[in-house]
Amino acid sequence: MAATNGPGRGWLLRLVIAFAFAQGAVSMARPAVSYRALSLGADERAIGVIAGVYALLPLFAAVPLGRRTDHGRCAPLLPLGVALISGGCALSGLAGSLPEMAAWSGVMGLGHLCFVIGAQSIVARQSAPAEQDRNFGHFTIGAALGQLIGPIAAGCVISGRDGAMDRTSALALLVAAAVAAVSFASLRRIEHRAPARPAGPSARKVPVGSILRTRGVPAGIFISLAVLSATDILTAYLPVVGEHRGIAPATVGLLLSLRAAATIACRLVMTPMLRILGRTALLTTTCLLAALLCAGIALPLPVWALAVLLAVLGFCLGVGQPLSMTTVVRAAPAGSRSTALALRLTGNRLGQVAAPASAGLIAGFAGTAAPFVMLGALLLGAAGLGARGEGPRTAR
Structure with missing residues (x-):
């Protein structure tokens, strides 16, 4: 899909704003779901199962939605996704x-998946190759x-x-439903x-x-799966770690938000970092550091040290998602960008099913901090793949 020359980049700003509210609702709801499940009598394993179900429906829906988007409009998925997110949040609050x-x-x-497939496909379709990393x-x-x-709102x-x-x-x-x-x-x-594209090989x-x-x-x-699994398990399991270490929910919310603030800082300076280090070195270095930092969460650190660790971890995790999107878009065969992005999201959701379930199992046997060691191993694998580079680009 060739980039579309549109009037300015106002569309990207509107998309970022919409995504901020949709993701804010999900990020408020995920720890709230964990706390509500704990209040209903859930243990660590049950928390892992509930976190995994969040990704189960999207696991089967991603590729069909990507196929549809490759040869049609992307925008209808956005309001559908918002409606499902809002409804899922509200009904979770009423569940007994x-x-x-x-x-x-x-x-x-499922709502989050619909929104993200539609939004990522729009960015891929409306960005020239030189603008993809930035956009x-x-x-x-x-x-x-x-x-x-x-998380701050949830903690409050x-x-x-x-x-x-x-x-x-x-x-x-x-x-969260209202947000x-x-x-x-x-x-x-x-x-x-x-304009409608004529049928041809790319169709x-x-x-x-x-x-x-x-x-x-x-x-x-795989890089995307590892990075998202780290973010997801942090969101779902830091409240459990906090409960065991006597850290208040408001403090846990601040810690999660500190991680996110560091990720924003990373993405604001992404272009100069790419210019200085290059894609391969940047991906490899940040995944390797993130692996060590994730494993460090298993240590009985004081809150201030945990805050420093999460800030550096958030900065490192900020690289993987946007660069993995560009890697997949550039490598995908012509006419299959949305499907390739959907396969990337399928990998993400597979990680979101398997990683929390595995984390719950590990936490049940080895304690609540053990899943973070598992995340370290995943990110170490991602660093190895990042070191190999993305290979030759597909001609466009």
Whole structure:
């Protein structure tokens, strides 16, 4: 899909704003779901299962949605995604059992997937090759802003005093539903209307196997999976770690938001870092440092040291997502960018199913800090793939 020359970059700003509210709602809801599940009697393993169900429906829906987007409009997925996120948050707040919590968490995850596939495809379609790193970096600032504000908001609303955890976590989920709905206001005139393309070789469906065998695509998928798994398990399990170490929910929210603020800082300076270090060195170095820092969370650190560790970790994790998007888009065969991005998201969701479930199992046997050692191993693998480079670019 060739980039579309549209009037300025106002569409990207509107997309970033919408993404910030949608992601803010999800980032507020994820720890709220964990706290509400704890108030309903969940243990570490049940938290892992609920976190995994968030990714289960998207695991099966990503590729069909990507196929549709490759040969149609992207924008309709955005309001659909916002509606599902808002509904999933609200119904999670009203749920009275752990199976209900898991089901509505899955609806929330499906909504997030719809929004992200539509939004990433718009960025890929409307960005010239030289602008992709910058535009994907700016696009993911929206996600980082949501991840910054969401946990703080959750921490301000949720309280464990005097048995108020059940009531306040439900309230946080209802507030998250309202935050998601604000995204609708920024969804106007984001996708440029392009003329219909004639049928040709690029209009044919490229088999999924061929896309996955294209050099650069598997590496981009795994790096994205590892980075997102780290962010996801941090969001879901830092509250559990906080409960075991006596850290208040408000402090946990601040710690998660500090991580997100560092990610925003990273993406604001992405272009000069790429110019100085290059893509391969930047990916490899940040994944390697993130692996060591994730494993460090398992240590019984004081809160101030944990804050420093999470800030540096957040900066390192800020590189993987935008660069993996560009890696996959550049490597994908012609006419299959959205499907390749959807496969990347399928890998993400597979990680979000397997990683929390594995984390829950590991935490049940080895303690709540053990899943962070597992994340360190994942990121170490991502650093190895990053060191190999993305291979030759596909001619466009």
